[in-house]
Amino acid sequence: MWVSIIRTAILYMFVILGLRLMGKRQIGHMQPNELVITILISEIATMAIQNLTQPVLLSVLTIFILVSLEIIISFIAMKSNIMRKILNGHSAVVIKDGVIDQKLLKQLRLTVSDLMEILRQKDVFNIEQVQYAILETNGSISVLLKPENRTATVQDVGASNQDTGIPALVISDGVVINEGLKLAETDTKKLKHILDTHRLEYQDVFLMTLDRTGNHIIIRKE
Amino acid sequence: MKRVFIACALIAIVCVICSIGSWYLQNTYKVIDGMLDEVLKYYEQDDMQKAAEAAVDLEKEWVKRERYLSFFIDHQKVDEIGISITRLQTLALSKDYSDLLTECKLAKIMLLHVVNDEKVSIQSVL
Numbered sequence: 001m002w003v004s005i006i007r008t009a010i011l012y013m014f015v016i017l018g019l020r021l022m023g024k025r026q027i028g029h030m031q032p033n034e035l036v037i038t039i040l041i042s043e044i045a046t047m048a049i050q051n052l053t054q055p056v057l058l059s060v061l062t063i064f065i066l067v068s069l070e071i072i073i074s075f076i077a078m079k080s081n082i083m084r085k086i087l088n089g090h091s092a093v094v095i096k097d098g099v100i101d102q103k104l105l106k107q108l109r110l111t112v113s114d115l116m117e118i119l120r121q122k123d124v125f126n127i128e129q130v131q132y133a134i135l136e137t138n139g140s141i142s143v144l145l146k147p148e149n150r151t152a153t154v155q156d157v158g159a160s161n162q163d164t165g166i167p168a169l170v171i172s173d174g175v176v177i178n179e180g181l182k183l184a185e186t187d188t189k190k191l192k193h194i195l196d197t198h199r200l201e202y203q204d205v206f207l208m209t210l211d212r213t214g215n216h217i218i219i220r221k222e
Numbered sequence: 223m224k225r226v227f228i229a230c231a232l233i234a235i236v237c238v239i240c241s242i243g244s245w246y247l248q249n250t251y252k253v254i255d256g257m258l259d260e261v262l263k264y265y266e267q268d269d270m271q272k273a274a275e276a277a278v279d280l281e282k283e284w285v286k287r288e289r290y291l292s293f294f295i296d297h298q299k300v301d302e303i304g305i306s307i308t309r310l311q312t313l314a315l316s317k318d319y320s321d322l323l324t325e326c327k328l329a330k331i332m333l334l335h336v337v338n339d340e341k342v343s344i345q346s347v348l
Contacts, residue, residue, distance in 0.1 A: 021228060023225070055294050057294055061239060064232045064236055067229070067232070068232045068233045069229075072229050072230070
């Protein structure tokens with residue numbers, strides 16, 4: 001019983017270490033080879049957890065080999081176009097100027113309803129509004145609308161466009177977050193001044209966000 | 223680039239561990255197989271007392287080595303060889319000739335199988 005628990009904990013740590021080494025990727029954004037490696041690693045870990053006669057060291061070494069190969073192959077793919085095409089395939093334009101490439105759709109084994117579903121998830125309900133729809137190598141579809149259907153940007157409407165930076169979390173539950181102060185390009189002196197104007201102390205604040213221009217939101221502790 | 227270096231280092235570490243494992247297994251095979259041959263030699267000379275003594279030495283040596291073998295060999299296989307080796311002394315003392323011979327040969331074959339499974343060859347890879 002204890003052996004199982006210890007083996008599971010050991011494997012968990014090594015699987016996490018392996019996945020961290022591979023780098024951050026959301027499941028939905030994985031390339032085919034990354035997905036395969038992830039499935040293989042989980043399968044190896046499961047087998048080692050269930051089969052107590054199998055040495056844990058073998059599973060750990062296998063996981064490391066898979067992760068290492070994945071990193072090296074990704075590096076080669078990054079440097080070589082041919083390798084990238086072999087591993088990940090290439091993106092395909094499925095809609096051009098509002099017209100679906102039916103032949104390509106058949107080749108990709110993608111039905112019109114699948115395509116429509118993906119477009120709807122991107123708030124596109126009319127194919128004619130699409131200038132380009134590109135099926136990416138990770139299976140997602142990127143959509144570029146025709147100019148007349150695109151959302152107007154600040155630049156388009158000529159509004160003032162001051163860069164306020166990101167509203168950073170500077171106080172959380174009464175504690176000053178130094179990383180947030182750096183992001184907001186401010187210091188504790190200025191922060192204290194803002195709090196003084198609200199007649200507040202650090203410990204009175206549940207949450208406070210601040211951006212580079214001094215815009216802030218304060219939520220008091222209840 | 224840092225990750226690539228880490229990956230290469232990991233592969234190198236894995237290769238070193240595998241090489242050490244293979245070397246240890248080969249070494250164990252040579253020693254244990256030699257000791258099994260010794261038991262068989264005394265069996266053929268009909269000296270069961272010496273066969274039993276050789277079996278005791280063999281068991282001690284096996285116990286010493288099996289804990290390291292379990293790091294990289296299936297525990298069940300290691301246990302099966304261990305059971306065969308443990309039985310040898312009793313069989314020699316009870317002068318059970320046919321069972322002693324069978325158990326000796328069985329231990330030798332099981333050990334050889336383990337070694338062959340770990341050898342890099344088309345059969346073991348495929």
